Amino acid sequence: METLRPWLVATVVFSAPFAHAPATLAAADSAPAAVTPVQIKAAVAQIEKLAEQTLKSTGVPGIAIAIVYKDDDVLLRGFGVREAGKTDRIDADTVFQLASVSKPITTTVLAALVGEGLIDWDDRVIDRDPNFRLFDPWATRELRLRDLLCHRSSLPDHGGDLLEDMGYSRDEILYRLRYQTPASSFRSQYAYTNFGFTEAAIAATKAVRRRGAGSPAAWEDLAAEKLYRPLGMKSTSSRYDDFAKTANRAHLHVPVEGHWVAKNVRQPDAQSPAGGVSSTLRDLTHWMRLQLDGGKCGGRQLVDAAALAETHRRQITIGFDPATNRASFYGLGWNIGTDHGGRAFWRHSGGFALGMRSEVTLLPSEGVGIVVLSNAAPTGVPEGITESFFDFLLEDKLSRDWVKFANQMFAEEVKRELGAETDYSRQPEQTTPALPLAAYAGTYRNAYFGDIEIADEKGKPVLRLGPRKMPFALRHWDRDTFIYQPTGESAGGPSGVRFSIGPDQTAASVLIENLNVHEMGTFERRVAE
Numbered sequence: 001m002e003t004l005r006p007w008l009v010a011t012v013v014f015s016a017p018f019a020h021a022p023a024t025l026a027a028a029d030s031a032p033a034a035v036t037p038v039q040i041k042a043a044v045a046q047i048e049k050l051a052e053q054t055l056k057s058t059g060v061p062g063i064a065i066a067i068v069y070k071d072d073d074v075l076l077r078g079f080g081v082r083e084a085g086k087t088d089r090i091d092a093d094t095v096f097q098l099a100s101v102s103k104p105i106t107t108t109v110l111a112a113l114v115g116e117g118l119i120d121w122d123d124r125v126i127d128r129d130p131n132f133r134l135f136d137p138w139a140t141r142e143l144r145l146r147d148l149l150c151h152r153s154s155l156p157d158h159g160g161d162l163l164e165d166m167g168y169s170r171d172e173i174l175y176r177l178r179y180q181t182p183a184s185s186f187r188s189q190y191a192y193t194n195f196g197f198t199e200a201a202i203a204a205t206k207a208v209r210r211r212g213a214g215s216p217a218a219w220e221d222l223a224a225e226k227l228y229r230p231l232g233m234k235s236t237s238s239r240y241d242d243f244a245k246t247a248n249r250a251h252l253h254v255p256v257e258g259h260w261v262a263k264n265v266r267q268p269d270a271q272s273p274a275g276g277v278s279s280t281l282r283d284l285t286h287w288m289r290l291q292l293d294g295g296k297c298g299g300r301q302l303v304d305a306a307a308l309a310e311t312h313r314r315q316i317t318i319g320f321d322p323a324t325n326r327a328s329f330y331g332l333g334w335n336i337g338t339d340h341g342g343r344a345f346w347r348h349s350g351g352f353a354l355g356m357r358s359e360v361t362l363l364p365s366e367g368v369g370i371v372v373l374s375n376a377a378p379t380g381v382p383e384g385i386t387e388s389f390f391d392f393l394l395e396d397k398l399s400r401d402w403v404k405f406a407n408q409m410f411a412e413e414v415k416r417e418l419g420a421e422t423d424y425s426r427q428p429e430q431t432t433p434a435l436p437l438a439a440y441a442g443t444y445r446n447a448y449f450g451d452i453e454i455a456d457e458k459g460k461p462v463l464r465l466g467p468r469k470m471p472f473a474l475r476h477w478d479r480d481t482f483i484y485q486p487t488g489e490s491a492g493g494p495s496g497v498r499f500s501i502g503p504d505q506t507a508a509s510v511l512i513e514n515l516n517v518h519e520m521g522t523f524e525r526r527v528a529e
Contacts, residue, residue, distance in 0.1 A: 032341030035366040035393060037069070043392035044075045050388055051079045054403050060376040061253050061260050062090040065385065066281040068288050070367040076281050082375065083251040084260045092281045095235055095249040096373045097266065099350030100194075101358045102238075102277035105227070105287065106201050107149060107311045107333030108303060111295070112226040115304025119204050121146045121332070129203035133178035139186040148200035149332040150315035151192050156183035156518045158490075160195030160271075165488030166449065166466035170270040174199050179448040181520065190318040190330060194274040197333075201273030219273055230302050231290060233283035240267045243278035250375035252355025260376050264354035266489065275350065281371065284360070288369035291346070291362055312336065312346055312364075339394075349383065353489055357382050361390075368393070378414050380406025422513075424483050424494040432479035437461055439506045440480075440499055444523035449515060452523055454507075463497060463512075480507070486514050 044067055051063050062080035066073065078090030098105070113119045125132055125143045134140045139154055147153045159180045163173045173195055183191050205219045220238040228236045235246070243249060244265075251262040268276040279287075286297060295303035314329035314336050321328070329336040334346045347361040355375065359382035362369040370389055372382040384403030391398050434440075440454050440461060453464040454474075461474040463484055474482040480499040486492070495514035502508035508525055515521035 032339070032343055032394070035069075035363075035368060039393055039396075040067075040069045040074055040368070042396075043389055046392040047075065047385065047389050048077065050385060050403070051077075054381055054385065055080050058376075058379060058381060058403070058407065059260060060374055060379055060381055061262075062094075062250060062375045063381060063385070064090050064092075064094060064096065064250075064281050064373040066092070066285050066288075066371050067389070068285050068292070068367075068369045071289055071293065073285050076285065078281070082249065083262050084253055088248075090250060090375075091248070093235060093248055095243055095246045095278050095280055096358065096375065097243060097250075097252075097268070097352065097356055098277045098279055098358050098373075099268075099275045099352050099356060101348055101350040101360050101371075102273065102275050103197060103333040103350075104291075104311070104346075104348050104360065105277050105279075105333075106197070106223070106273040108287065108290070108308065109223045109227045110145075110149070110201065110204055110332075111307040111311055112303045113204055113208060114307035114310070115295075118208050119145065121149075121310060123203075123207065125199065125203050128207040129199070132174065132199060132203065135178060135180060135182055136186065139182070142186065145200045145204060146315065146332065147187060148193075148196045150330050151190050151196065152187045152316045153191075153193065153196045154182035154184055154186045154188075155180060155191060155193045155196045157191045157193065159183075159191075159193050159518070161490055162515055162517070163449070164195075164270045165486070165490050167468050167470060168270070168450075168466065170198065170202075170272075172467070173270060174202065176448055176450075181518065183518065187316075190316045194271045197274040198271050223273075223277075227287075227303075228283075231283075231286045231297055233279065233286055236277065236279040236283045238272045238277050240269050240276065240278075246278075249278075250356070250373070252352060253376040254353075254355045255376075255378075262355070266352045266354045266356075268352075275352075281373070284371050285369075288360065288362060288371065292364055292367050292369055312344070347386075351377050353377055353491075359383055359386050361386050363390070378410045380408075380410045422496055424477065424496065428478050431477070434476050434479060434482075435501070435505065439501070440510075442507070443526040444510050445526045446520070446523045448520050449523070451526065452510075452512075454510070465512075490514075 051065060061084040062082060064078045065075055067075040076092045078094055080090055082088045082090055082094060114121060122144045126140060143153060160173045160177055163176055201219055205222050223238045252264050252266060253260040253262050290297050294305040295301055295308040311332040312334060313331055316330050317327050318330050319328040335348055337345045343365045345361060345363055349359040351357040355377050357374045357377050357379055360371040370386055372385045374381045381403060384406040387402040388398060437456050441456050442454060444452050455462045455464060463472045463474050472484040474484050474497060477483050480501055482497045483494045484497060485494050498511045499507040500509045509522055511522045
């Protein structure tokens with residue numbers, strides 16, 4: 001499973017086991033017994049009961065669960081409704097956005113290209129996409145597709161996500177990554193990055209086109225040509241518009257005053273390879289069986305077995321649990337772990353803070369896979385149900401209330417991650433007046449985020465940022481500090497906007513706190529040329 005922070009700041013995903021290993025991971029270090037059909041049947045029955053109970057205990061509008069076992073669908077069922085307050089039920093053909101569960105789907109597409117000899121995991125990125133650059137020239141020269149797909153490129157955690165919130169296009173975000181200062185030396189650390197992952201897929205697409213293999217002109221078409229259509233994933237797409245025009249789709253929900261409300265839309269096309277796939281339970285069972293059967297479907301080899309197996313290999317360490325003395329790893333689009341019997345688990349979680357969660361977990365030695373989707377966030381329901389399933393399957397009982405545990409972890413992490421540098425919920429008792437608005441007004445420059453404007457609109461200060469100059473009202477806090485409410489996937493509570501005043505009593509620079517995650521949130525006043 002993955003750490004909570006990646007999901008909260010973007011899309012999601014979990015990268016290390018829960019702090020306390022489940023019973024499925026805590027058994028004695030001995031050869032595990034093979035799973036039997038009787039165990040599968042019993043575990044499925046328990047999970048169906050748990051899903052119904054979870055709807056009542058958490059109030060989430062809907063849950064969808066698919067379980068496969070040795071090329072059979074043993075559970076394919078929706079629970080609850082597609083939209084709160086309405087009666088349309090979730091079923092096996094309800095389309096969900098998958099968020100970061102898109103990543104292992106993307107590396108399946110890339111494995112198909114590798115198997116055809118069109119690309120290699122160790123192709124240099126600049127050989128496939130000559131315009132791409134990292135901050136460091138040496139890292140740019142040495143960067144491989146593999147490095148981006150396992151998050152060891154030196155880009156910082158979720159680098160690029162804030163640019164997406166600001167409204168930049170995919171091409172512009174990938175271009176601006178050259179200004180993103182590295183979080184570590186090249187290949188030395190894991191840092192989960194949606195847009196680094198996206199660049200790998202885009203570079204691969206360009207490589208196929210240049211070789212004249214008759215590929216489509218866009219990643220979204222390539223994914224359909226190489227995976228979705230051959231595998232019979234009729235309701236799966238990497239374009240948001242296809243999801244949005246589907247009548248049988250799950251709406252995103254967030255909590256508002258104690259109720260789940262469908263108030264948000266998440267358009268993730270900019271990071272489509274990393275978080276933009278939408279699909280159904282029925283389609284995902286085809287894909288899970290392909291993974292478990294070495295790239296085969298219906299006896300046909302759709303994806304080269306060796307190329308697909310490479311996605312399941314450990315590429316970089318991402319965590320260590322001293323309680324179990326077990327490390328966790330990231331492969332190519334997969335989190336890789338083992339239980340104490342030595343069985344490998346492949347898994348990935350996803351989620352949009354704007355209202356959905358997902359998780360897929362495969363136990364390849366037993367031919368077992370489960371995917372859990374929910375149209376609500378923040379919640380740990382997918383992880384809780386998944387861990388419960390493997391408890392029932394491998395231990396015949398729950399070691400703890402996993403849904404409650406996962407939800408508690410999410411609640412705690414939300415408080416930590418969405419907190420601002422300063423508590424802006426209460427105005428200071430004593431404040432210093434601001435300077436005249438003219439002292440702050442003007443254009444400010446930042447190579448990574450682009451220009452912003454502080455404008456005077458009818459005597460009120462307004463912050464305009466992003467390529468469309470989205471307006472945000474500024475409210476005075478104290479002297480040269482104002483606050484505004486960010487929007488988008490990464491938005492938390494109010495953020496400070498802190499001006500630094502020069503000797504001429506006008507602002508020389510401004511720091512925007514929510515953009516300062518990687519110490520890059522300072523904008524310098526642009527002097528008229």
